[in-house]
Amino acid sequence: MNNSHWLRSFAALVETGGFTRAASRLGLTQAAVSQHVRHLENELGPLLIRRPRQIELTPAGMALLDYCNEIELADKRLKLRLSDANSRSGDISLITPGSVGLALYPLLLGLQQSHPGLVIRHRFAPDPETRDAVLSKQYELGLVTLKPDDSRLVATSFIEEPLELVVPAGAAVAGWEDLVRLGFIDHPDGQAMSTRLLARHFPGNPGIRNVPCHGFSNQIALILEPVARGLGFTVIPRHARQAFAQADAIRVIEGGELVVDTLWLIRRAEWPLSARAAWVLEQLRKMLPFNQRRGGQRREVA
Template structure:
């Protein structure tokens, strides 16, 4: 590999056309620049034709000049990447729970369409996998439903997400017997969510496990499909319900005081978050705030 300082001296010489001016620009002696060029010519053959009023590049010299300029561009890219100050280029990785992910993914695509130099990676995952992925530097940003207690993570509230009791569009729910009649559609977090919300709506109920079991799905985007077909009810986060395409086929039952989960934004605390990742997080926060305002 060629010595980068030699290449830098040659590139400056080729650009300014004078050993004296090149030495002055680089803060070196003219003898040092001449020595660097001799070392390169020992490796690559003749690079310059020296004239009284300047220098002329040989074909090998022109190729080396292109190489030197490529090194300078690579150096600038590296410094920009390390500084994380380029908001319009590079990759941003976000890993989230499925419910909020259904809402955020279209917003991420909108943002990428407006910033074509960015590459957006999004993955749905439970809290444990989110923590592991952010700590393992596979994703810059993550959202969790429980606030992590790890000194390696910077953590802050991102948004709130109420739980909702969702039934088929034609159903009414007045008491526990209505839920027994409709039947329950489960999902991986369903029983814990149902216990929290239904305990608020129906105090001293016999528990969600006592209800007729009518189905299960572990795909967040499909949990409401059996509800829409009249096969049962479920308890699900609001963002998952809002992302469901067949809104006319389901209805949300009022349960009094809401049961609300805070979603926490996490990233590694030991180094600055890249500007492009900060920009994505701020964009998503703003779009969610606009939605809340529009909903009243």
């Protein structure tokens, strides 16, 4: 588009009302200001009606002045965004696994209600999609279950998420045979999570593949629905269980060592963490329980 020096000269000319005053404001000669305006008029057509001691804008001149004002406002917004002068307003973009997302999203909305200047963008996604979204700059922050080995990303431990064996509220579970009788409600990570956790609850078990599958859901908020209806059991992260509305219809089976996943916060390595993102993360850490343990039991961090 047009040279920024030409645009500044034109805006100063309109604001001061004369070439001499515009030149004085900008620290230029009157001839330089006149030359800048001529360059603009060569590209855009007549911009000014020159009268003795007065200038008047043509329709093209008025359009260009609006454009100059828009550029000035955009420049101010850019400087404000880059300076992080206000850490309580602006865009917060976070992409996470579904389970912890169920816990984080209401907290983010609460922050937005308290600070209406914030704009929350949150997406549920598996690890590969999360890494790609952060690398492609679609999201500033992401949470993944596996620490990435990628020099383009910075990964820091954010929260620990225990796995839980969840059964219908009225189900009696004393041994492996009871799980076989109940049947398994599967989900995209169900086989892997169940294999890890059930090895602690029922050492030497023949494996989750030997348990009848009574259902499958890829929607994290719906996985416990069939469990609540007595159709089977599942193994799921604690945050997903805590977000389930029908708490009275399900029960967590305690016992064995904890199996805990560490969730890793990732961002682009070359980007400094914005003051806004740092503040939001600080608030989330205050509101979320971390490093959860149960009654002195040992835990396995996966």
